[in-house]
Amino acid sequence: MLLQLDYLTKKDYEDWRYGRVDYLESVCKINLSKLTTTKKLIGKYTTELNLKNSWNRYNQFDVRVKLRLRFSKSGGKNIEDSYGMHYSAGQAVTDGTLKGGYHLLQCG
Template identity: 55%
Template sequence: MSSKELEKEVKRLVHSNRYLKGYVCAVDVLMQLNFLSESDYECWQLGKVDYLEGVCSVNLEKLTLVNKLIRRYAAELNLESSWTEYNQTGKRLSRRLRFSKSGNKAIEEQYATHYVDKKRMEELKENRSSI
């Protein structure tokens, strides 16, 4: 996938996730792009994988671009950034999960930030409660 095609697809996914879920997060976009499989994501959540980037099917350059594009389109939509803690699931002791090999704080924050449309979240909650 070329950079131009990736830009269009990330923009589409940001808009789609905002509408369907009320928020956008990197992990969802990576799975929707097929850069991260559901099974690899689950292994990471269980602590069987040291860091998420290690199981993504694209290079760091593309992963960096995806995060950059998510931030750009979230800003265009005036979505509110909200850091989200990702912790290991399962029976072992809970620990914070790593996204990158380096563990660089800025990179980790980019992956862990969700972009929220509070108005849309309220609409979705109202729709659920009226059903």
Template identity: 45%
Template sequence: MNRTELKNKIKEISNQLITDKGFICSIDILCELGILSKAQIKDWRFGKIPYLEKVCNKNLGTLTFINRTIKEIAKDKNLKQSWTAYNKFGKGVKSRLIFSKTREDNIENAYATHYIDTEKIKELKREKAGL
């Protein structure tokens, strides 16, 4: 899949995620693209994987492109940025999970940022409440 096809696929996935959840985030998009499996994400959340990029089946250039594309889509759709803490699941100390081997702030923040459609979230909450 070339970059144009990948960008179009990310846009398609983003639109579906906004419709279903009211937000987009890197983890969901990587999972939908088949770059990460739900089992790998679960293992990472429980601390069995030292950093998330270790189990991604794409190179770092592609992962950077995906995160940049997500940010562009969010900007085009006027989505609100919301940094989200990813902490370890399970027993013991709830330490912060790591996305990249380098632990650089800009990379960690790119993965941890969710982009929220505030109007869609309100609509989904009303639907859930049965109004």
């Protein structure tokens, strides 16, 4: 969703995935306060829509040993876990607006 909201460029996302960026927050186009508010609002809406959440681990691309990527400068567990959440409808949504799942970093 950060890509869809234009808070993150595809190039910056790919740089992070390949380990060329230390942590994702450093390349987001909005400040940390707005980013935190956005994450909270997404969490609120997913609760209101009764979406199921599951955590996903993000590993660096193109390496033999799986290296976990960092989302935040602090690397705090709660912050890292909140970025790694994936949300899915689980059941069909009546108006058909949610198909499959959504993730904070979704590409399209």
